[in-house]
Amino acid sequence: MYDITRGALRLCVACLAVVFCAVLPPARDAFCSTNATAPERLTITIGGDLHYPPYEFLDALGEPNGFNVELSRALARVTGINVQIRLGLWQNMREALDKGEIDVLQGISHSAERAQKIRFSDPYTTVEYSIFAREDSPMAASLADMAGRAVLVEEGGAMFDMLRRFYPRISVSPAYNHENALRRLAAGHGDFALVSKTAGKYMIQMNGLKGIRPVGTPISLERYCYATTPDKEQLLELVNSGLEMLKANGTYAELCEKWLVVPEPDKISWADVFRYGALILVPLLLILVGSLVWSRMLQRKVAERTHELQLEIARHLEAKKELERKQKVIIHSDRMATLGVMASGIAHEINNPNGTMLMNLPIMLDSFEDALEVLDVYYEENGDFLMGGLPYSRMRNEIPQMLTDMMEGAQRIKHIVHDLKDFSRKGEQADMERLDMNHVVEASLRLVNNAIRKSTNAFTLSLGSDLPPVFGSSRRIQQVVVNLILNACQALPDTSRALTVATSYDEGINAVTLQVIDEGVGISAKHLDNITDPFFTTKRESGGTGLGLSVSAGIVKEHFGALDFESTPGKGTTVTLSLPAMTDDSEAGAASASTGPQPDGARI
Structure with missing residues (x-):
């Protein structure tokens, strides 16, 4: 019965592929072969999030990996199509689907709002979204409790769309992925983060994030699907058929076990612990006694050599730091020397006109005092008159004071310039x-x-x-x-x-x-x-x-x-x-x- 069902599924997939090639518009003929003698396999591009472990992410070699990636590749094998995996920021992948730059988007949550613009496959798993909080975060067990709070959410994700639409009182703080939201929460930004519970715990453990944890029960259970645009809806038939085949042949269960299930440690009775411990410890003790003296000698020599190397490294590091400090001081000293030369030049330029004032102002004061006798006679004979736009009776006392103030100011400039020149000169013995x-x-x-x-x-x-x-x-x-x-x-x-x-x-x-x-x-x-x-x-x-x-x-x-x-x-x-x-x-x-x-x- 199993073989008959599997054969029927393969036949159905083949028929769907033929139908798909027949109904595609000419602009997409690159997916189907026009050569009847050498048909080409259908090639589609599947997009996803570049950092959403364990579902999808780039591994240490920069290659796509994770549950969604392996599931998509398994779909390609059972449906006979070629799949190209393209991972990027989730918001960019959403836009790439709308622009036709990718054919299918993997790992997207189903919602009625999104279903108005895109088409979804059958759900292939569910994702629990939970509230993650710091130890100093306020108490919150539901979305309603977070009103007026800053909540970190992946931009373009299911929680982002839901909060913006149904919870306007929550202050949404966009993050470019789930890990970014958790890292910012751990660093003290925002009050909460809404993240997939499985992915969040995985990221906290892998990145050693401290002081954050999921709180309360999951607030949302999202159906995880593949999605495409309405003009490529035929692709979802292939996806749905392939998912059925993967579930039937056990591949789907293996991938879930590999990526999504955290195995519980086996429980061992105390009797088993003592029995197995004795079987292991007795031979180990015999080996340990025989090698103890030899290992001690090696440890002593290794410790001595390690200590020597550590001292040598410390000396080199200290010498390097001292060299860097001296280089920085030399650079700064050179700058200060240049500044001193400039200050001396500026002081010289100020001294020239200031010296002229100091030389001429006393002469002007003496000249005015000499002219006072003539001006006083004119004042007595003709009455008050204007001098510089003001009455002579007023200016007679103010002009000497003004000239005296100017001389004192020029003297002050002279003192300041002298002090500046002394300050800018480098001290020597x-x-x-x-x-x-x-x-x-x-x-x-x-x-x-x-x-x-x-x-x-x-x-x-x-x-x-x-x-x-x-x-x-x-x-x-x-x-x-x-x-x-x-x-x-x-x-x-x-x-x-x-x-x-x-x-x-x-x-x-x-x-x-x-x-x-x-x-x-x-x-x-x-x-x-x-x-x-x-x-x-x-x-x-x-x-x-x-x-x-x-x-x-x-x-x-x-x-x-x-x-x-x-x-x-x-x-x-x-x-x-x-x-x-x-x-x-x-x-x-x-x-x-x-x-x-x-x-x-x-x-x-």
Whole structure:
């Protein structure tokens, strides 16, 4: 009876193929042979999702694989047609079917809405869709519970169509496939994901996704079919017949067992465990005792060699990292040197016209004062008159003040340009000298005065009196002070927060200290130990390079000083710069420091 049925099915398939070739329009004659003596087999293209394991996906070699793929190839064998499998993004495959770029779409859920545009084969399996949630997701056991929540769904899939049509209160967040939806859910995006329960558990296990799981009972049981456009509906007859044949010959059951059934572990009684354990352990123990000494010796030698290799690898990695760090520092130093040359050139160009103003403004003031006697006589004889569009009686006192303000402004420009030129010059050992820390701080403040005024309305400067001098490069220390103040300004969230700069002398460590105290956002404890590392920054998105504090720490180290940070997130940060004070006993040491490097022990 089985053979008769199978033969009848094959005959039916052959007849359908002949009918299909006869009814196809001329534009599709490429599917059927026109040579009666050498008929060609029908070739169709079947599309599917490129990443929907275990149903369909691209394997490690980039080849189509999975339950749907093997089922389609089995259909090709029993129906005598050629099948080309084409996998891509599901939404693209839906569009490819509509455009006629593929003939049949595999693994599509049947729905009344879709049936208005495409034709479906008989269902060949069912797919349970479940709600997947994180541990911190809200409680939800049904679609109604997810109203107002963000739900990740594969764009163009059955759940995507259903939610858009019947559940407008759910915020649909499209994903390009099921795995993308699960990965985004695990990363904290959205509240839930609607994914096939079988595929979802498979993807979670294969990709090691943590903290997500299916919750509640399945919310939808979808009929899984093949589909095509109405003009190729004859293909579904071949598909339906082939499915019947695969179910009859057992191939369908084998594919289900291979891809869709997760085998339960066999249960073994404790008696069997002890019996089989004894049969296995006794020979193993005998072998183990005989090889123990030999293996120990090998393990010792392998461990020694492994340790040597690990040390060698660690040395090479450290050397590589150090080389990369130095290369980055060299590149940045070269850029800063170029910037210094540009700054010096700009300062020179500003000095020329500013010098003209400084030279001419005193002459103009003297000239106006000389002309006052004549102008006063004219005023007494003829009354008030206009000067520059304003009454002379007013301009007589304002013009001297205006000229005086202009001279003071030009002098300020001169000081700022001088400070800028000093700041842009690279410090060298020849620059080392006795320094007044208060003068260095005042020069630095002139450079950053504009940034301070924009950042805070509560700036306080406290300069200690009778500070002992320090020995160092004014330009290099000034660079450190500028970096610390600019960092403090950038940490202030609004202008109501305070910024304080203070100098003092610490007798306990014989050091001159500078404290920059801000009421900014603070630094988290996990970052405090890394803030002076080269290229470490928490402001990368706003243009930070992570080199300011690193360069500053290097300069402080060159001056045998210390740079300490104390911070409370949300309350502010205190940075303390300490430099050795020069005393009578340290004069000789300062002189020797200017001629060569000092040992590491000569620090605060």
